[in-house]
Amino acid sequence: MKPLPRTLSLLLLCGFLAACGDGKTAALSGTVSYKERIALPPEAIIEIILLDTSRENANKARLARQIIMTQGKQPPFAYELRYDPRGIEEDGSYTVAARALIDDEVRFISQPHRADLSHPEKKNTVIDIVLRPVPSTLPNTSGQP
Numbered sequence: 001m002k003p004l005p006r007t008l009s010l011l012l013l014c015g016f017l018a019a020c021g022d023g024k025t026a027a028l029s030g031t032v033s034y035k036e037r038i039a040l041p042p043e044a045i046i047e048i049i050l051l052d053t054s055r056e057n058a059n060k061a062r063l064a065r066q067i068i069m070t071q072g073k074q075p076p077f078a079y080e081l082r083y084d085p086r087g088i089e090e091d092g093s094y095t096v097a098a099r100a101l102i103d104d105e106v107r108f109i110s111q112p113h114r115a116d117l118s119h120p121e122k123k124n125t126v127i128d129i130v131l132r133p134v135p136s137t138l139p140n141t142s143g144q145p
Contacts, residue, residue: 026085027125028064028115031076032098034108034131041102042072048079048098048129050115054089063087063094076128083117090118098129106134 032046046068052061064081081096088094094115100108108131115125 024084024086025082026088026117027080027082028096028117028127029078029080030126030128031078032068032100032110032129032131033076034100034133036133038133039074040070040100042070043102044070044107045101046070046077046079046098047101048081048096050081050083050094050096051112052087052092053095053112054092085117088117092118094118096127096129098131100131108133 028050032048048066048068049062050064052063055061064083066079066081068077068079070077079098094117095112096115097112098110099106110129110131113127113129115127117125
C-alpha cells in the first residue's frame with residue numbers, strides 16, 4: 001500500500017510541471033564556431049544574445065541571452081535562446097550575435113545575424129553563427145614588434 005502515495009505524489013508533480021509549461025515560448029538555436037585553428041583555453045566563455053533592433057536609439061532590448069562556459073571544450077558550441085513570441089512585432093527587426101571572451105576580454109565576435117521571428121510558424125529558428133577574431137587579439141606572426 002505504500003507505493004500508492006508515492007505514485008500519487010509523482011503523478012501530482014508531473015501534472016504541476018505540465019501546468020507550469022504554458023507552451024508560449026519559442027526558441028532560436030544553432031551553433032557557434034570559428035574557422036581559425038586556435039584552441040580556446042578552458043576559462044573561455046561564449047555569450048549569445050538575441051536583440052530587438054527595431055528601435056532607432058541605442059537602447060536595444062535584449063530578448064534572450066545564453067552564456068556557455070567552455071571548460072576546455074572546443075567549437076562548435078550548441079545554443080538555444082528561449083524567448084516569448086508574444087513580444088515579437090510583425091514589423092520588428094531582430095538580430096542574434098555571439099562573442100567569445102577570455103579573461104573578460106573579447107577575442108572573437110560575430111556579425112549580427114538577422115533573425116526572422118515575426119512569423120508565428122517560425123517559432124523554432126536555427127541560425128549558425130561564425131565568430132571572427134577581434135583584430136587586436138590576433139597573434140603577431142610577421143616577426144616584427
